[in-house]
Amino acid sequence: MTVYRRGYNRYQGPITGRLSRLLVLPKYSWHRVLQQRLVVILLIMAMFYPLGCIAFVYLSNHVELLKGFGSGIKDFLEIDGNFFLIFMHVQGIFAIVLTIVSGQKLIAPDLSNGALQLYFSRPLSRADYVLARLLVLLGLLSLITWIPGLLVFSLQSGMAGWSWFAQNWNLGLSVFIGSLLWILLISLIALTCWAYIRRKIMAELSILGVFFVLNAVATIGNNVLGVTWASFFNPRQVIDRIWNGLLGITPESGPAVFGCWIALMVMMTLPLMILTRKLRPVEVVS
Amino acid sequence: MTVPEILFHDVSKFYGEVLGVNKVELRILPGITSLVGPNGSGKTTLMNLLTGLIHPDRGTIMVRGLSPRDPERLMRITGYATQYDTAPRGTTGFDFVSTGLIVAGNTKKQAADLAWKALEHIGMTEAAHRKVASYSKGMRQRVRLAQAIAGDPDVLVLDEPLNGLDPLIRAETVALFQDFAAQGRHVILSSHVLQEVDIISDRVIFISNGMIVAEGEIRGVREEIHEHPSQYMIRCRDASRVASLLFGQDHITEVKLHDDRLGLLVMTRDRVAFSRALTGIALDGHTIESVMAVDANVDALYKYLIGGSE
Amino acid sequence: MNAVFRIRQTWIIARLLLRRVFLFRRSSWVYLLAMFPAVVFLAHGIQMKIQNQWTPSRVTPSALLESIREGAREDEVIEKAGIPIKDRSFQSKQKKQLRNMEYFDGERWWFLSFRDGILQYKHNQKLVDFTKDRLAFAGMFQFYYLRLAIFFGCLGIFANLFRGEMLDKTLHFWFLAPARREVLLAGKYLASVIAALLVFTVGAVLGFAMMLWPHHAAQVTAYWQDQGLSHLFSYISAAALGCMGYGSIFLAFGLLFRNPIFPSIVILFWENINGVLPTWLQKLSVLHYAQSLCPVPVPTNDSMPVLIRLLISPADPPSTFTAIFGFIILTALVLWVTSRIVRRLEINYNTE
Numbered sequence: 040m041t042v043y044r045r046g047y048n049r050y051q052g053p054i055t056g057r058l059s060r061l062l063v064l065p066k067y068s069w070h071r072v073l074q075q076r077l078v079v080i081l082l083i084m085a086m087f088y089p090l091g092c093i094a095f096v097y098l099s100n101h102v103e104l105l106k107g108f109g110s111g112i113k114d115f116l117e118i119d120g121n122f123f124l125i126f127m128h129v130q131g132i133f134a135i136v137l138t139i140v141s142g143q144k145l146i147a148p149d150l151s152n153g154a155l156q157l158y159f160s161r162p163l164s165r166a167d168y169v170l171a172r173l174l175v176l177l178g179l180l181s182l183i184t185w186i187p188g189l190l191v192f193s194l195q196s197g198m199a200g201w202s203w204f205a206q207n208w209n210l211g212l213s214v215f216i217g218s219l220l221w222i223l224l225i226s227l228i229a230l231t232c233w234a235y236i237r238r239k240i241m242a243e244l245s246i247l248g249v250f251f252v253l254n255a256v257a258t259i260g261n262n263v264l265g266v267t268w269a270s271f272f273n274p275r276q277v278i279d280r281i282w283n284g285l286l287g288i289t290p291e292s293g294p295a296v297f298g299c300w301i302a303l304m305v306m307m308t309l310p311l312m313i314l315t316r317k318l319r320p321v322e323v324v325s
Numbered sequence: 326m327t328v329p330e331i332l333f334h335d336v337s338k339f340y341g342e343v344l345g346v347n348k349v350e351l352r353i354l355p356g357i358t359s360l361v362g363p364n365g366s367g368k369t370t371l372m373n374l375l376t377g378l379i380h381p382d383r384g385t386i387m388v389r390g391l392s393p394r395d396p397e398r399l400m401r402i403t404g405y406a407t408q409y410d411t412a413p414r415g416t417t418g419f420d421f422v423s424t425g426l427i428v429a430g431n432t433k434k435q436a437a438d439l440a441w442k443a444l445e446h447i448g449m450t451e452a453a454h455r456k457v458a459s460y461s462k463g464m465r466q467r468v469r470l471a472q473a474i475a476g477d478p479d480v481l482v483l484d485e486p487l488n489g490l491d492p493l494i495r496a497e498t499v500a501l502f503q504d505f506a507a508q509g510r511h512v513i514l515s516s517h518v519l520q521e522v523d524i525i526s527d528r529v530i531f532i533s534n535g536m537i538v539a540e541g542e543i544r545g546v547r548e549e550i551h552e553h554p555s556q557y558m559i560r561c562r563d564a565s566r567v568a569s570l571l572f573g574q575d576h577i578t579e580v581k582l583h584d585d586r587l588g589l590l591v592m593t594r595d596r597v598a599f600s601r602a603l604t605g606i607a608l609d610g611h612t613i614e615s616v617m618a619v620d621a622n623v624d625a626l627y628k629y630l631i632g633g634s635e
Numbered sequence: 636m637n638a639v640f641r642i643r644q645t646w647i648i649a650r651l652l653l654r655r656v657f658l659f660r661r662s663s664w665v666y667l668l669a670m671f672p673a674v675v676f677l678a679h680g681i682q683m684k685i686q687n688q689w690t691p692s693r694v695t696p697s698a699l700l701e702s703i704r705e706g707a708r709e710d711e712v713i714e715k716a717g718i719p720i721k722d723r724s725f726q727s728k729q730k731k732q733l734r735n736m737e738y739f740d741g742e743r744w745w746f747l748s749f750r751d752g753i754l755q756y757k758h759n760q761k762l763v764d765f766t767k768d769r770l771a772f773a774g775m776f777q778f779y780y781l782r783l784a785i786f787f788g789c790l791g792i793f794a795n796l797f798r799g800e801m802l803d804k805t806l807h808f809w810f811l812a813p814a815r816r817e818v819l820l821a822g823k824y825l826a827s828v829i830a831a832l833l834v835f836t837v838g839a840v841l842g843f844a845m846m847l848w849p850h851h852a853a854q855v856t857a858y859w860q861d862q863g864l865s866h867l868f869s870y871i872s873a874a875a876l877g878c879m880g881y882g883s884i885f886l887a888f889g890l891l892f893r894n895p896i897f898p899s900i901v902i903l904f905w906e907n908i909n910g911v912l913p914t915w916l917q918k919l920s921v922l923h924y925a926q927s928l929c930p931v932p933v934p935t936n937d938s939m940p941v942l943i944r945l946l947i948s949p950a951d952p953p954s955t956f957t958a959i960f961g962f963i964i965l966t967a968l969v970l971w972v973t974s975r976i977v978r979r980l981e982i983n984y985n986t987e
Contacts, residue, residue: 077897136900143894238802243896244791245664251903252787255779256671263679263771340983378807378982394978400813407811409984411804415655421808428647428812430640476813 054162061163064171069178072141081140082182085133089187092126096191100198118195120286123210126188127282131221131275134180135250138229139243141179145172146233146318147242155318165318169230169311176226185218213285221278224307225250228274231310234317250275270294271302278303329389330354331375331480331511336384338370345370346535349384353513356527357506360515361623363631367535368515369408372482375513376405388480389511401429404473408484410465412457418444418468419453422475429476443475444468446501448494463489470498474505481505483514487521499525519623529623533631543623553629554578554592556619557599562612564589570611574602590619641818648814648822649829656792656830665791665831668784669838672775676768676845683763683849690739690762691720697740700759703747707754709734712747719747765850765858772846773931776839776870781877781925782907785835789881790899792831794889796823797977804984817974824886824970831878839874843867866930872955873928876962880921883969890976918953924961927952 054060072078098104099118149155158168192211196204229246236242253273260269270276270293277299283289284296331353338345346367360368373379374386377393377400386392391399412421422443426436444450447467452460457468466489473481481502487495502512502525516522522529523543531538561567568580568589576595583589593599607613619625656662695716703712713719719736727733734749740759748756761767800806809819847855847863855863884902888895909920917923953961 139896139900238795238799239894240794240798240802240896241661241791243894244787247896247900247903248664248787252668252783255783259672259775259779260675263675263775264682373982376811378810380979380981395815396810397813397815397818400811405811407807409804409807413655413800413805413808414661414803424651424808425812427651428644428814430644 057167060161061167061171062174064158064168065174065178068145068172068175071144072175072179075141078137078141078179081133081137085130085137085183086187088126088129088133089183089191092122092187092191093194095122096195096198100195118199119207120210120213120288123188123192123214124282124286124288126191127184127214127217127221128279130184130188130218131278133183134221135225135246137180137183138176138225139246142176142226142229142233143239143243145175146230147237147239150234150237150317165315168318169314172230173223173226176229177222180222180226181218184222185215188214188218210286213282213287217278217282217285220281220303224274224278224303227307227310227314231313231317234314267292267294268298271298274306277306328354329479329509329511331389331513332385332387333371333374334385334387336374336381336386338374338379338381344535345379346374346532349537351530351537351540353511353530354528355506355509355511357502357512357514357525358528358530359522359526359623360513360530360532361519361522361627362515362532362538366532366631368532369484370535371532372405372407372484372513372515375480376400376403376482378405378407400425401476402479403482404476404478404480405482406466406469406473406484406486410462410469412468414458416457417454418449418457418460418464418471421457421468422453422472425472426475439475439477440471443471446474447471447498461489463491463494466490467494474501478510480511481513483512485516486514487516495521519627523623526623529626531626531630538630539626543626553620554594555596555599556625557591557593558588558615558617558619559591559603560588560614560616562587562614567606567611567613570606571602574598577602641815644814644818645821645825648809648812648819649825652823652826653829656826662792662830665788665834668788669834670841671784671838672772672780672842673838673845675775676772676842677848679768680845680849686762690741693717693720693739694741695738695745697743700738700740700745703754703757705754705757709749709752709754712736712754763850765854768846768850769858769931770933772843773929774933775842776873777926777929777933780835780839780842781873781922781929784838785831785874785877786881786903786906788835789831789878790885790895792827793824793882793885794895794899796827796886796889797980798889798893798895801984807982810980810982816977816980820970820974820977824882827886828879828882831882832875835874835878836871839870840867843870862930869928869930872959873925876928876959877921877925879966880925880962883966883973884921887969887973887976890973890980918961921962921965924953924958927958928955 096118149158155168159165163171189211192214196207196211225246228249232242232245232249236245254275257269257271257273257276260272261267270280276293280290280293280296280299281303284299331351333349333351336349337347344367349371360371362368370379374381375388375393377396380394388399389402391402393399416424419437419440423436423440426439427433431439441450441453444453447470449464449467449471452464457465460468466486470483470486473483483502486502487498490498499521502514506512506527514525526543528540528542530540559567564582564586568582571577571589571591572580574593576593576598577591578594579590579592581590591599603613603616620629699716703715716738719738721737722734724732724734732751734752736747736749738745738747743759743761745757745759747754797806800809809823810816812819814822843866847858885895885899888898892898906920906922909917909922
């Protein structure tokens, strides 16, 4: 039998641009995520509070409709930094739940089904892959955080007039930046949990734990030890301080805003490091 | 004394809107019975139904007088090597085999003895204390086999048991099945390797699209198939002459002469008439060296009954 | 095969699983949750010991410090109490001149806050405050241990009993054992309950011990002879019943739902708003019963939001007997329901 030497060459033709290659992943993921009934229900539920805010903005600009409620109503209906802070907190909680619901099929199945080998054998780097997965959550969570936030801000600006906008433009910017930071933080933490913990339930549990248990742990640490630095381990308090700072609110007590920025950077860097270490096309035998 | 048997009566199983098996009516006697069918035909569903891992939507199943809904008693007489090759986290091969034995009520010592015996049987003693998660595909297959046989069961159910085994172990495993069957036990297996099914099995069950297409001894099944002519290979010295003699018969549909002119392939619609005709030719002085049925095997039956090839 | 054999089988299954539960590296997060109070109180104890060693030699009589009234001027205070041990001046954003002074009376630190030279606020803090630490432990136990540590710990342990094995594609291994499904369920539940009970009661005991550790032996002995033992027993009981209650609920969730996390989030929400619900709805909560066993009520002060005050004080706390009986009934009911489910449970890994 004659065996002829065969040479196989890799594809050498033109390839599409990096961004369009990268966007292929979120394109299909968004489609898949939005097919989940629970995601749609949560998206709808997450719109209730912004709708309430829109009604609130309308009323605050039409105080004459509430004449019967006394003079104090005007102060109550003021649209200021606190109003947007509460908005971001409420939507922030929805963002955590929505991340848990929608994100479970982003990385874990790729790891358990050995799909990383397939991805990385194509012109797609590890950074591209993480970015593509982040984009899925970024797009989804934007729908319930800064997009409705800016909508409420625009409505208020439109109704209250130019002078209000000139005085409070920073509120809109803060909603945008603050929400993006929060989205980035929860997305990175969630992706890391899914990449690190293969069992779906445990991964979701750990995401919940990061945001709820650490909150309690930090509070207890502060109270028992009589310190404030334990708050730096609490993502929710760290982002709260940063939001306060962005919105120009001075809270009565708590850790320094600068320290919180540092803590936030560390909280984002750590997951990135873990993701880089974990997302390798290898099979690990447990 | 009644023969212990496995009975499926009007059994149907659906996975939502997907058909698992439909109206299965089976009576399986002791010996080696092979389930043959393409992927997704319902072989594993039948095995899972038999061992109680899933329950029928309709119909009843009895395994040697026991219901699969009674695992406490059924799993004492049944060993099942499943297709799932995972074991609980951290489980070693030895744990994998011995746990069921301990749960069955054996002392630790008894369970360990039985487990070692089973592991020895399939040549897995060296890796017994390694975690199953670190095993190769073949080793996982073997440890599943060991777990199935460890309790010395009367009913051995094996899902693709020969996959991933090297030829030596494969031969030993086949011998083990034959040994089990010789003791009047049930060995029910599914396999894609039709040649092996042919050699091992006392009976075959052909299943396609969740329905039983045929069942019984291979030869018996072949005899029931009338729409396909039977094929015989005849080796003789004067093949051309024999061919011309046979061609004169009504039941002969085709005769092909072998290139070496020492053999011919004959297709007949009537096996009995063919046998009679061949006897007559031999008595007339033509030397017939051998006659062999070419299509009385699982491979041919599979093609006739299910179509295509595996 | 009689009842005795089945009980033995249950124990065998539980024992086989227990070994794995305790030795798994993956279970370490449960230990972390349970041991956190002990760690934080240990740190607090070390902090107190260090503080005790470094007490200032300059002591101002407490009577003198008590006599200083809010509204006093800085120079008056210094004249009366002497130069403070710590003194810090700074300016607020509103351009107000602020000054904080600290004095020590031998047992307590006194903190005096001035604005524009006038004493605005005065408070003191004991160097070693047993009552405060006991209240801190009570708060930690109710806010963290019952509501979060036991909740999440049990969710992780019990919801995975069957669902986790489904996801790992290993449940068939147990279903092929010669045991009734009910026996398997009982064995798995027993192993998990033992594990959860051991981890969380030991965590509570260690936390309690660490809370007592830095205090004067005489004080601790007096407390121990008075209420200490009964308090410890109550904390252990509350932790144990919490484990049983949450455990049985999450076991059912693991069998009923493909993803038990979402109903669990609902339960987390329900448990945490339970205090503000009508009385009859409050009774449908694990926390309502577990909290009623806690021996020390969490302190509330007027600065605490009304909602928080409502959450930590059940409107109609049940008696100890009712609480224990309630948990047993709940556990029995859930086990009965889950045994019906597990009997019908099928191995179908493709749908996971």
